[in-house]
Amino acid sequence: MMNKLKKWITTENIVAVALFGYLFTYPMMNSAYRTMNMANFLASIILALSLALVWGYTGIFSYAQAAFYGIGGYTYAILCKNFAGPTLTPAFLLAAMAVGFLAAMILSFFMFYGGINDVFVALITMCVTLVLETFLQQTAGPQWKIGKAALGGFNGINSITKLTFGSTVMRDKNLYIFALVLLTIIYLGFRYMERSKLGYTLISIRENRERSELFGYNVAFIQMMIFSVAGAMAALAGVIYTTWGGYIVPTAVGMTQATIPVVLVAAGGKKNSTAVILFSLFYLTLSQRLAASGTQYSLIILGAILLLVVLFVPKGIIHSLFEILDEKVVNPLLNRSEKKGGCK
């Protein structure tokens, strides 16, 4: 028992407990406005985690997470416009996730069963995101309608019904708690997965596809399923965003939006979900401060972070910090010398 506890104490776990403690007490310590703002960040973090799943764990670099995010948001919005009233919104949430799942599945079927990987996946997914954005931007006319929902071009879809469970409307604190619970479930799922058979399979695919194939794993199938699940996660984030703001616009789908999860995941530490969440909180808060004082430098900062991280800390800033702290502080304190196991 004592030993197990001792093993459990690592920088990452201590930080994770503190982090989620902070997040769960956040609505009590802060105003409704700031809580609502934080709810938006949580949606971005879920989006970033969906990229961590495909990129960090499985080694598939995807720019299409923003596209699935948008597909989720738009699906939810279109359904809300077609069926008035809030009673069905939970079903719409599930429908949006299903559409995100299917869209990702179709795309990944062509990619992974076609045997393409690495750089080409990056290219194809980038093209998909670009085309989806261009498509949505030119849907301004009245001929672009799905049922009763006009797609609305640049202006997107506005005044969308908020997600409602029974009589509880997901706004302010409710939405925050809802998003936080989902994030916690996803995070715990990831941490559990890291130590399960599935996690090890993903790592083996990341490290060497050919070898995993020879060991008898159906690599293309696993890649496709993981990509699809990540698509559904991104769609979930899109629905949270849509219900948060009550609107969805093409820029939420576009290349700038696609940049953000890549930066968050790469700079935090793509193989470490705790690092991704922590870095996301830092970055999103910082970028909002910057945006308030003039937006034109925020893209420069994004670009510079990407470049510097790839060149100098390829593991990610926070992940590297975790490792240094483990080695220098935590292990000596606990008189522990062995290397930490698990999938890192």
Add this chain to the structure above:
Amino acid sequence: MFSYLYQFLDSFSFLVLAVSGLSIIFGMMGIINLAHGEFIMLGAYAMTIMAKASVPLPLAIILAALLVGLFGFVVDKLVVCRLYDRPVDSVVATWGISLLLRQGILILLGPSLPGLTTPMGTFMVGGTSYSIYRMVLALIAVVLLVLMYWLFMHTRFGLHSRATMQNSATAQAMGVNTAQMYSLTFTIGSALAGLCGALYGPTMTITPTMGQAFQNDSFVTVIVGGANPLIGTALSGTVLGVIQSVLNITMGTFFGKMGLLIVAIIVIRVLPKGFSGLVESYMMKRKNR
């Protein structure tokens, strides 16, 4: 009928010029330069600024290409050369460069530069007028392909680069300085991107985001073409040119773009190595017979 031919030549030259720099870098180094569109944008800016300072247009175009080539050399030395064996990381890094360039130019030079007018005027066929300059561009695209053929098949550089492409470790063992080859390739690829931007500069609005118009099409072309910069560029430029021009005329430019993407996704499912894989396996078969 001529309008189809014109549209085809236009699409063909656009695709070939836009992709040549990207595909040389990809074919040699296995690296996709995501800042490719921004290199093209830089070429257009350099050309326009020089042309405004009354440098004659052809000279401005060549100087712009050289400048962007030089810039590519610096980028290679500072960033890309550390990432030769990490292709996915190089995608992320070059994307960072792309963001820096796009936003940097926006801050330095503002949201747009007053453009030039398309030179050389127009000619009439059957009551419709067509731009002469666009036909010249098609000619330049063909000349470029011929030049690339000569460079790769008949020079020492070509021999070394093909050896590096096939197996860099063996090439290195035989005395080819592969690091130098990579650096040279990246420089040439950047210069070609600059050339493309400089050539198209007079026909479009010069904005910091103009590179994205090239980016999507050139990525699709390189996907369909595969790793061989010569065969891939020529074949996929032709095939996609036909598809795009037909779609553009019958259904509009948006469906032209969509069509390219769908073709690309289907092609990678059927021919994962693109057209160059197809041609290479055909040539291998003929050799073995």
